Amino acid sequence: MAMTFDPFTELDRLAGSLLATRQGPRQMPVDLYRDGDRYVLSADMPGVDPGSVDVDVDGQVLTVKAQRTADARTGAQWLAKERPYGSYLRQFSLGEGVDASGISAHYDAGVLSIVIPVTQKAAPRRIEVTTSPAAAVETSSGSGSGSGTTQAESESTRTGADTASTSA
Numbered sequence: 001m002a003m004t005f006d007p008f009t010e011l012d013r014l015a016g017s018l019l020a021t022r023q024g025p026r027q028m029p030v031d032l033y034r035d036g037d038r039y040v041l042s043a044d045m046p047g048v049d050p051g052s053v054d055v056d057v058d059g060q061v062l063t064v065k066a067q068r069t070a071d072a073r074t075g076a077q078w079l080a081k082e083r084p085y086g087s088y089l090r091q092f093s094l095g096e097g098v099d100a101s102g103i104s105a106h107y108d109a110g111v112l113s114i115v116i117p118v119t120q121k122a123a124p125r126r127i128e129v130t131t132s133p134a135a136a137v138e139t140s141s142g143s144g145s146g147s148g149t150t151q152a153e154s155e156s157t158r159t160g161a162d163t164a165s166t167s168a
Contacts, residue, residue, distance in 0.1 A: 025089035028066070032092075039098070039116040045088065046110035053112060055105045062092040062103070064112065097121070 030043045045053070045066050052067035070085040094100065094116070102117040 025065075025087040026084060028064070028088045028090055030090065034118075037118045037120075039118065041092070041114040041116065043090065043112040043114070044110065045107070045112055047083065048088070048110070050107045053105075053107055055103075055112075055114060057094070057100045057103060060094045060096075062094055062114070062116070064088075064090045064092075064114070066112075 028043045028045055030041055032039065032041045034040075043064060045068075048066045048068045054063075054065040056063050066088045068085045068088070071081075071083075097119055099117040099119050103114065105112060105114045107113075
């Protein structure tokens with residue numbers, strides 16, 4: 001097998017591995033979108049053993065944990081070992097309006113898909129605004145002016161005042 005040596009590529013790889021040696025869990029890349037009455041979260045976890053994936057909800061926090069073990073071949077001479085391993089952790093704040101008891105998860109081909117249903121009361125809806133004639137009567141008669149004007153006279157006076165102020 002013919003291999004070429006590029007010192008700049010090797011230097012870049014070495015610098016990246018030295019700078020990326022942080023202790024603690026790694027973050028997994030995710031996509032999150034809303035599809036009708038549910039949120040769908042997709043997390044990339046290639047090479048992760050499905051048995052090590054742990055998804056739990058505690059209050060309003062959704063936690064995803066996974067473990068990827070390093071390939072430990074004894075007696076092998078490694079020419080390149082670039083694939084990351086270790087623990088992965090990601091937490092999401094759920095907020096109000098999601099059905100935490102209805103959350104489901106599925107792992108297939110290195111992608112974890114989590115479906116988070118939205119509660120019916122949190123679904124967007126249009127609220128109709130209505131007026132009642134009784135409220136208008138209380139407003140004009142409750143002013144305490146004692147002038148004895150009727151509601152119709154008050155309405156015409158207000159309309160005239162509005163017209164006068166907009167035409168000036």
